[in-house]
Amino acid sequence: MTHSTIRAAVRYLLGCLPYFKLPFLGLAGLSDCSCLSGAIRDLLELQLLSGAFPSGWSKVHGESTMATAKALLCISHLSGPAEKAADYLERSLSAYGFWRDDPLQLSLFEDFLSPRDYTATEFVSSIMAALSLRRFGRKVAVEKFLSAVSSIQDSSGTWFSQGTPSVLITSLLLIFFGESLDARAKALRGLKKILASSSPRVTQLERALGLLALAKVDVKYLSPALEYLASIQCREGGWGKRRSSPACTFLILSAMLELEKLRPLVLEELEGLLSRLVRLRRVVSSSHGRLREKLLGLLRHCYVIFPESTKETLFRVFALSVLFQLGPAVDAYEVFEKAADRMRYSNMLHDVDEFLSCLRDLLLSRGVGRRVVYNISKSIRIFGDFLSEIDFLKVVPVEKFSEEFSRYILFKAAHAIENYKSLGVLLYLYRRRIFDEDSLLVGLQCLPGVGRFSADMFLFLSCDILEIIRCKRSFLPVSWSIVKPLLMTGLLSAKVVSAYRTTRRIYETSLNLLSTVMSRDLWKAYYLTEVSRHWCFKRTCRSIKGPCPLYEICAFKYG
Structure with missing residues (x-):
């Protein structure tokens, strides 16, 4: 169970955006792997003049403590860019020992954070910043942060957010900085008390991190922690509220790396997957021409390529791609080939009606719903009409x-x-x-x-x-x-x-x-309110004849 749980989670995270998977590889000590050189090079192009990185590693956002801390975990082996990032983090440390981050911007990517919870946002960003600086050897800033953390610890041993004890903050501090906390024993007692109370306010992510924090100190909590993680694991392999979340999965796997018993298991799965990916990459790069020829051969075999007419080939490629949207329940190649056979391999674009009739019969006989078949037929017909109308001799630029x-x-x-x-x-x-x-x-x-x-x-x-x-x-x-x-x-x-x-x-x-x-409901409400306030018909809804199409999202309800 342990191996399969970790394997599924690692596999899921490796399929996520670089913003989530590269920092995890950095924590695992694998970011200098040659197969990641391209991804690291792309990341470095995002670094700003200040040394910071934009939120979510996206150029449409401003600089972010969390994004810079995650980037530092990935580029710590590159002295120049890493020094700039570390210098930025040290400069941005506030006088009271914490780092600030924009909660609205951060919650876009770290979906376990509420954009209204400034305390949790500040704590999580600061923990990640201190973790990356500690690994890079910048001890002064880390000590200042830990001193600030100790000074605001509650008498119950926990840390508070929005007036209540925060399992998230307490767990992360114990996992990543437990040995450096003066009152670790008191924090553990406070955490145990909250988890034992079965409070409905404790989320699945918080409970999982809380159990891992306890397991780091007492191995008897390891088995319950793994059982709980297996029970809440999503179908995709990660962890999240309703479906797998890259941010939540990153946190849990990073916490596992801090546990002496789990780190070897995580590294074993991670290195195994990376080695297979490297081998696959070599095979694909060395066999690219052969694979391309095989694909073209398959398309010719199924009568998708039609050398006599570019329009006919485009029409067939489009029809085949629509069939692929039906999923594995329908063999798109088989259906297409049988339709071509029924049409005696003639030009499909010249007789769209006959082609669609064949397609309808074949799809309905395979249990595809009539509404789906109708939509597919309509899509193909409109595309065919378009191809028949336009006039081009060569392939038009896409x-x-x-x-x-x-x-x-x-x-x-x-x-x-x-x-x-x-x-x-x-x-x-x-x-x-x-x-x-x-x-x-x-x-x-x-x-x-x-x-x-x-x-x-x-x-x-x-x-x-x-x-x-x-x-x-x-x-x-x-x-x-x-x-x-x-x-x-x-x-x-x-x-x-x-x-x-x-x-x-x-x-x-x-x-x-x-x-x-x-x-996210909160974000949706915020954005739509902004739309209707600044733009929604310039507050002239009353002059519209008939129902306003924006009434449901209008902040003013003029309709």
């Missing part, structure tokens, strides 16, 4: 193709999709001249790719994600003119593909900033 397709969907095929709720609202707002055509196009391009019918029309781009990243039009909403319609129509989700450019390099990243905002 950014131009995407833009032309957006225009076609919005201005020529809108009648076919206007009833679709979110896109219908988007079109409604555009027709009332709430925002311009460019914002509308980018809004459509930012539609999530899974579970949204209208976004299925862009799935052909997912055949080569690099081509999306190379688009001239950034997929990252960077201004209110783009954010407004996306916020108001509820189109934001974790599936939004975002990209940003920096000098010489194009980064592939999924910036879940806005989707994280939308997933």
